[in-house]
Amino acid sequence: MTMPLMKPKRKNPVLRTQQMNLPPWARGRVALGITAAAAHGRFELQECQECSAVQYPPRSACWRCLSCKLRWREQSGEGELLSATTLHHSNDLFFRERLPWRLGLVKLDAGPTLMVHLHGEVGEAPQRVKVGARLDRAGQAVLIGFPNEGSAHMADDKMLREMTSDPKFRKVLVTDGKTPAGQAIVRALVKAGADIVWVGHAEPWKKLGGLEDISALPQVTLVPLDLTDGRAVSRVAGSIGGKVDIVINNAEVHRSFGIGNRRGTDVAKAEMDINYFGLLRLAQEFGPALKGRSADGATHATAWVNLLSIYALSNFPPHGTFSASKAAAYSLAQCLRAEMRPAGIRVINVFPGPIDDEWNQHMPPPKLTPESLASAIVKALRDGVEDVYPGDVAQEWLERWRDNPKVLERELAVNGG
Amino acid sequence: MARRGYEDVAVAVPVTVPYVRYSTEGAHWFLGRALHALVEHSGIDKDAIDGLCLSSFSLAPDTAVGVTQHMGLSPRWLDHVPTGGASGVMCLRRAARAVQCGDAEVVACVAADTNHVDSFRQTLGAFSHFARDATYPYGSGGPNSIFAMITAHYMRTFGARREDFGRIAVAQRANALRNPNAMFKKPLTLDEYMAARPISEPLHLFDCVMPCAGAEAFLVMSRRRAQDLGLAHVLIRGTIERHNAFAEDPIMVRGGWRKDRDALYAQAGVQPQAIDFIQTYDDYPVIVMMHFEDLGFCEKGEGPAFVQANTLTHDGSFPNNTSGGQLSAGQAGAAGGFMGMTESIRQLTGQAGERSVPGAALGLVAGFGMVTYDRCLCTGAVILGKSE
Numbered sequence: 001m002t003m004p005l006m007k008p009k010r011k012n013p014v015l016r017t018q019q020m021n022l023p024p025w026a027r028g029r030v031a032l033g034i035t036a037a038a039a040h041g042r043f044e045l046q047e048c049q050e051c052s053a054v055q056y057p058p059r060s061a062c063w064r065c066l067s068c069k070l071r072w073r074e075q076s077g078e079g080e081l082l083s084a085t086t087l088h089h090s091n092d093l094f095f096r097e098r099l100p101w102r103l104g105l106v107k108l109d110a111g112p113t114l115m116v117h118l119h120g121e122v123g124e125a126p127q128r129v130k131v132g133a134r135l136d137r138a139g140q141a142v143l144i145g146f147p148n149e150g151s152a153h154m155a156d157d158k159m160l161r162e163m164t165s166d167p168k169f170r171k172v173l174v175t176d177g178k179t180p181a182g183q184a185i186v187r188a189l190v191k192a193g194a195d196i197v198w199v200g201h202a203e204p205w206k207k208l209g210g211l212e213d214i215s216a217l218p219q220v221t222l223v224p225l226d227l228t229d230g231r232a233v234s235r236v237a238g239s240i241g242g243k244v245d246i247v248i249n250n251a252e253v254h255r256s257f258g259i260g261n262r263r264g265t266d267v268a269k270a271e272m273d274i275n276y277f278g279l280l281r282l283a284q285e286f287g288p289a290l291k292g293r294s295a296d297g298a299t300h301a302t303a304w305v306n307l308l309s310i311y312a313l314s315n316f317p318p319h320g321t322f323s324a325s326k327a328a329a330y331s332l333a334q335c336l337r338a339e340m341r342p343a344g345i346r347v348i349n350v351f352p353g354p355i356d357d358e359w360n361q362h363m364p365p366p367k368l369t370p371e372s373l374a375s376a377i378v379k380a381l382r383d384g385v386e387d388v389y390p391g392d393v394a395q396e397w398l399e400r401w402r403d404n405p406k407v408l409e410r411e412l413a414v415n416g417g
Numbered sequence: 418m419a420r421r422g423y424e425d426v427a428v429a430v431p432v433t434v435p436y437v438r439y440s441t442e443g444a445h446w447f448l449g450r451a452l453h454a455l456v457e458h459s460g461i462d463k464d465a466i467d468g469l470c471l472s473s474f475s476l477a478p479d480t481a482v483g484v485t486q487h488m489g490l491s492p493r494w495l496d497h498v499p500t501g502g503a504s505g506v507m508c509l510r511r512a513a514r515a516v517q518c519g520d521a522e523v524v525a526c527v528a529a530d531t532n533h534v535d536s537f538r539q540t541l542g543a544f545s546h547f548a549r550d551a552t553y554p555y556g557s558g559g560p561n562s563i564f565a566m567i568t569a570h571y572m573r574t575f576g577a578r579r580e581d582f583g584r585i586a587v588a589q590r591a592n593a594l595r596n597p598n599a600m601f602k603k604p605l606t607l608d609e610y611m612a613a614r615p616i617s618e619p620l621h622l623f624d625c626v627m628p629c630a631g632a633e634a635f636l637v638m639s640r641r642r643a644q645d646l647g648l649a650h651v652l653i654r655g656t657i658e659r660h661n662a663f664a665e666d667p668i669m670v671r672g673g674w675r676k677d678r679d680a681l682y683a684q685a686g687v688q689p690q691a692i693d694f695i696q697t698y699d700d701y702p703v704i705v706m707m708h709f710e711d712l713g714f715c716e717k718g719e720g721p722a723f724v725q726a727n728t729l730t731h732d733g734s735f736p737n738n739t740s741g742g743q744l745s746a747g748q749a750g751a752a753g754g755f756m757g758m759t760e761s762i763r764q765l766t767g768q769a770g771e772r773s774v775p776g777a778a779l780g781l782v783a784g785f786g787m788v789t790y791d792r793c794l795c796t797g798a799v800i801l802g803k804s805e
Contacts, residue, residue, distance in 0.1 A: 023554055024553050024557060026542065026543075026549050027549065027554075028549060030550075031546075031549075031550035056551065057546070057550050057551035057790060058550065063664075082566070082570055082668045083566035083569045083570035084566065084569065085562055085565035085569060085618055085619075086615075087556045087558050087561075088615045088616055088618070089558065090556055090557045090558055091537070091538040091541055091557050091558070091559060092542075092553075095556050095557050095558075103558075103562050104566070105566045105570075105667075105791065107667040113667050113791055114551075115552050115562075115563075115790075115791060116555070117555060117556075125569070126573075138554075140554065
């Protein structure tokens with residue numbers, strides 16, 4: 001059984017803030033295949049296309065038949081714990097600060113022996129376990145041995161919390177509370193046990209539905225926040241930046257049409273001003289604050305979530321300028337991820353298909369409900385994944401894009417925009 | 418085809434460059450001291466060394482050839498065997514064949530490593546592709562965590578207790594107290610062994626070696642040359658080598674010696690009972706126990722009973738690691754793989770002083786090296802005999 005995490009006491013401001021030392025980051029290029037799968041929440045190993053051998057650690061050739069035709073295949077992770085140890089000494093600062101630390105050797109039913117971090121609910125060897133891949137604080141994949149049947153509080157395991165960004169007892173900023181999606185995100189965070197949710201709202205004189213319901217929640221505090229106003233972003237960061245553990249940037253401007261159906265650049269500029277420059281302003285102000293607190297106790301700063309769009313992968317001509325702004329934001333988010341990595345702050349990019357909101361009225365179903373989007377975001381935080389494609393449309397686009405981006409581009413151009 | 422023997426080859430001039438915990442010198446400094454001692458103790462002119470076989474982890478960016486220019490050597494035969502704990506046996510085998518075939522007359526085999534304050538940590542993280550990708554990110558315990566799991570599995574499977582491993586460590590410390598080059602100078606009791614702090618359970622402090630800086634070296638030449646020079650020497654009776662054995666075992670329970678031991682004893686023309694002492698590669702006591710089993714001194718799983726039934730000190734019923742081994746003399750990187758070789762030459766040529774094994778005529782030196790992922794890959798062994 002995992003002891004449920006208790007709400008941490010208020011921090012004594014006189015005590016030192018623990019600084020982040022990342023776990024070992026180096027991996028070879030081949031081994032990054034495991035990271036690429038774990039970033040999407042999957043556990044994949046190399047499988048030989050000629051003899052079907054599953055192998056680990058990742059290699060450049062099949063250990064059994066020497067073929068170089070290797071592909072990454074999802075694994076069930078079923079296996080047997082052969083042996084375990086508890087480390088009381090480590091040569092690495094990250095682990096030294098977190099000892100004792102439990103490790104195991106697991107023989108996968110699929111073949112290879114794996115070294116894994118062990119979940120606290122896994123008992124003594126020998127026993128059945130299930131191996132999964134997670135991203136560690138350095139953003140690299142590690143393998144974890146989970147109990148076959150976990151308890152209700154297994155997410156609170158001390159080791160596992162190092163790999164995830166569970167909102168429980170954390171303080172979150174949601175940048176736009178005026179949209180149905182934003183309100184659903186706030187509700188989902190409160191339900192997930194967030195301690196405080198700061199909810200941004202631009203142009204306070206415009207009264208929109210739902211905001212009052214949200215602000216009635218005891219965890220919620222409204223903050224005026226307009227991402228087009230650099231000084232306003234600065235002000236908010238000055239007042240809450242040192243406390244925020246998770247930033248969820250869901251503010252966006254979404255208009256339809258591409259190039260030919262609208263005159264001038266005003267709408268495209270407005271989209272860019274929030275979707276791209278808004279992220280930039282927010283990241284410049286809140287990024288350093290999050291980085292400074294990334295090892296600060298059990299509820300340290302942990303994650304940054306960007307609401308992007310599946311249109312960021314390939315332009316959807318009927319929403320052409322919006323797609324472009326989201327592609328720009330996606331590119332900037334990759335930069336943000338690289339800059340946050342040394343502090344161990346995870347950047348999670350969410351790529352939904354059309355959300356069931358006012359700017360997708362012409363889009364046919366299936367459309368993503370705000371509630372589904374919100375639960376996908378909370379799940380991503382809990383599972384520690386890096387890229388999320390919620391909903392059927394996003395999943396289909398992703399599959400087509402992975403298969404062949406050029407073919408997808410032609411498919412999307414079919415109606416001339 | 419029957420393997421050719423090594424009857425006409427002599428192994429001589431054991432050299433140990435005293436170990437230090439940390440050194441500001443580089444590996445080349447220790448190599449230089451070792452080569453200097455080989456020349457001085459043998460009386461051979463430096464230019465007469467026409468073969469060089471090196472083992473080191475801390476030469477980078479040099480390889481063995483860089484060392485030839487560094488030391489002003491011009492060998493006509495050169496090898497680099499960076500296989501740590503197996504490099505002593507492997508260098509000897511290669512050098513012996515070079516001498517037999519006339520490719521070199523006098524081969525200097527040298528293992529040296531330095532140890533700076535932070536170099537061990539850096540070596541661990543970059544030890545192998547697999548270590549970087551699949552073990553170092555898991556707690557960064559280095560080989561401790563792997564061998565802890567191998568030890569725990571062995572204990573569960575064969576009923577070994579910590580006390581059994583303790584007997585190995587305690588006996589080696591007793592041997593080390595008679596070795597002026599050993600790093601550890603204080604006696605160790607079984608109670609102290611049991612009470613030591615945990616490192617990676619079930620391993621505790623005295624199950625682990627202390628990384629240090631130092632060098633070990635010896636010369637390989639024809640028997641006739643050694644006789645002409647009047648050098649005390651030993652003969653190679655039999656030897657084996659194996660890599661990545663038993664890859665099908667999901668966790669290490671046996672070493673590669675098990676595959677080749679019959680060939681070893683057949684070449685030497687002796688049975689295990691004839692061996693007077695053994696130098697095991699003692700990176701962890703469980704591995705010493707596996708040596709005893711897999712080299713045929715007892716059956717698999719009988720290691721604990723064998724250790725209980727024998728005394729392992731230099732004057733005991735089954736002398737093991739008479740220099741104190743790495744557990745008590747220190748682990749000077751790759752030199753740890755040469756320690757059993759130099760110690761055995763000393764034992765068989767009457768240079769082992771007060772830790773001499775009485776009446777020793779045959780010694781077995783085992784090699785075991787390179788944990789690139791979840792087990793040690795290289796094994797080797799040589800039976801050395803007293804020269805008549």
